[in-house]
Amino acid sequence: MNLHSFLLMRHELMLTGIALLILFIEIFFNEKRNHAIIPICISLFFINTVIGFLLPSHSGTLFGGMYKTGELQILMKNVLNVGVLIVLIQSVKWLKSVENIGKTNEFFIILFSALIGMNFMISSGDFLMFYLGLELATIPMAALAAYERSKNKSAEAGVKLILSAALSSGIMLYGVSMIYGMTGSIYFDDISTAFTGSYGLNALALIFFFAGMAFKISLVPFHLWTADVYEGAPINITSFLSVISKGAAVFILSIILFNVFRSVIVMWQDLIYITAAITMTVGNLFAIRQTNIKRFLAFSSIAQAGFILLGMISGNQIGMTAIIYFVLIYIFSNLGAFGVATAISNATGKETIPEYNGLYKTNPKLSLTMMLSLFSLAGIPPVAGFFGKFFLFTAAASQGFYWLVFIAVVNATISLYYYLLVVKAMFINHNDEPIAYFKSDFYTRLGLLICLVGMFVIGFASNIYEFIFHVVSKI
Amino acid sequence: MSHAGIPLHYFLIVSTIMFFVGVYGFLTRKNLITMLMSIELILNSVNINFVAFNRYLYPDGLHGQFFSIFIIAVAACEAAVAIAIIINIYRRFRTISVEDVSEMKF
Numbered sequence: 001m002n003l004h005s006f007l008l009m010r011h012e013l014m015l016t017g018i019a020l021l022i023l024f025i026e027i028f029f030n031e032k033r034n035h036a037i038i039p040i041c042i043s044l045f046f047i048n049t050v051i052g053f054l055l056p057s058h059s060g061t062l063f064g065g066m067y068k069t070g071e072l073q074i075l076m077k078n079v080l081n082v083g084v085l086i087v088l089i090q091s092v093k094w095l096k097s098v099e100n101i102g103k104t105n106e107f108f109i110i111l112f113s114a115l116i117g118m119n120f121m122i123s124s125g126d127f128l129m130f131y132l133g134l135e136l137a138t139i140p141m142a143a144l145a146a147y148e149r150s151k152n153k154s155a156e157a158g159v160k161l162i163l164s165a166a167l168s169s170g171i172m173l174y175g176v177s178m179i180y181g182m183t184g185s186i187y188f189d190d191i192s193t194a195f196t197g198s199y200g201l202n203a204l205a206l207i208f209f210f211a212g213m214a215f216k217i218s219l220v221p222f223h224l225w226t227a228d229v230y231e232g233a234p235i236n237i238t239s240f241l242s243v244i245s246k247g248a249a250v251f252i253l254s255i256i257l258f259n260v261f262r263s264v265i266v267m268w269q270d271l272i273y274i275t276a277a278i279t280m281t282v283g284n285l286f287a288i289r290q291t292n293i294k295r296f297l298a299f300s301s302i303a304q305a306g307f308i309l310l311g312m313i314s315g316n317q318i319g320m321t322a323i324i325y326f327v328l329i330y331i332f333s334n335l336g337a338f339g340v341a342t343a344i345s346n347a348t349g350k351e352t353i354p355e356y357n358g359l360y361k362t363n364p365k366l367s368l369t370m371m372l373s374l375f376s377l378a379g380i381p382p383v384a385g386f387f388g389k390f391f392l393f394t395a396a397a398s399q400g401f402y403w404l405v406f407i408a409v410v411n412a413t414i415s416l417y418y419y420l421l422v423v424k425a426m427f428i429n430h431n432d433e434p435i436a437y438f439k440s441d442f443y444t445r446l447g448l449l450i451c452l453v454g455m456f457v458i459g460f461a462s463n464i465y466e467f468i469f470h471v472v473s474k475i
Numbered sequence: 476m477s478h479a480g481i482p483l484h485y486f487l488i489v490s491t492i493m494f495f496v497g498v499y500g501f502l503t504r505k506n507l508i509t510m511l512m513s514i515e516l517i518l519n520s521v522n523i524n525f526v527a528f529n530r531y532l533y534p535d536g537l538h539g540q541f542f543s544i545f546i547i548a549v550a551a552c553e554a555a556v557a558i559a560i561i562i563n564i565y566r567r568f569r570t571i572s573v574e575d576v577s578e579m580k581f
Contacts, residue, residue, distance in 0.1 A: 135549045146560045152567050158560040170517035177524035184533040
């Protein structure tokens, strides 16, 4: 293995370099005034994102097939990079607050290690690398959820996250051990040829594996940790959890299902059919009765995960394209909604929907941004969310799952109801003491602006969809 | 190969029992440390599976044994972070019982 082939891992190497660099830079800053490290970290990550897009694509394998990269993997990593960049920009205000003085650089290092784990997970070529990447992505996340050491809720969220993540890894590994017992290999390529036939142990292995992954994506029988962790964690971490970590898990699950378990597609299509139907329905019905905006967005993200399964069930290139396209849109629209919630929470500490009453009178720009983001999440035409959902439904319909598409359409209507409840609170409901007008800082406005631009541009620029389809169809 | 009397399915029965004891323990125990121990049971049952399959069915390679070594190492990291968070919880709540460590409700 020479240096040139080592550079195949350039996404991971760059991130590792940045994380180490931040560790060194921190020495030169006074602990009381280490705000100055924030712009440095963000610009380093911005450079990393840009380089990730600009460098010519490459493909190959490393470590005897454990690490595999190609245009598809690079596209997924770039999508995640964009999302993380927005999360970082949105969290500047919070990082500058008094209680976070002296531990700003920890935030960046932990977050980057989680991202390195996701990148390795996406690029994995066998189950060992996949497991290591998965754990490298989840363990730092628990540390991030428990980041605010002085808050009870934050500690509770951290312990709930790490215990449920460890349980889900255990269940998933039990499935992997059965797969190893059936096929004698842990390499994806070998398994895809050997893992055929739908007899008992194969089905059991698949179910255990899928159950473990369903925990990570918070699909419905395994979603109970989601709302508590999302509510308890600091709101910037919540946005990272709900968008980036879910996106990475969706990506790798679809890669594994489409490639490794290709020959047993009938088995996992049944599995996904049921989970998708329950996930959408339960997520939507529980979202209606939430009053805390973070819990509300948590259940809405559970429902969105159910919609993503519609793309997965098709098992073809249209489905894979629809998943990547939808996750890209979901990053912008969900981070838009979270960005507004973050701004309000940071400025006033208010996090419940009734407190948003009459927000339009005092903060019209924030209300408009929130409205557009929620419209995009619901899938109303002028914004990109509509096209994302449309392609997911197309993918499911292309394989003849009309009933599932029907259930999804009904659920999209239900979701419109509760998204509009928030819009109604902001625009129509009267409030004697609405949230007073406040001026957001530069970073918050920049983050929201990127989200808004993304929501419109991705919807209208059809060559983005065509580019993704082009990349996917080469596999 | 020395299969020395003990057939493969004996190992699998033990590991299956361990797995479900772990899941049962995780769902019923009220103490955070005990829940962590239940997870270790699950992971160790996976290790038994891997090593037994490796030894009996595929003695040419070492993938199963490698995998179990990695699982042991990662489980240690996981326990380290989990216990750090649990210590923080003990400082804040003065208890590590699941029922008391619950501020958020549906």
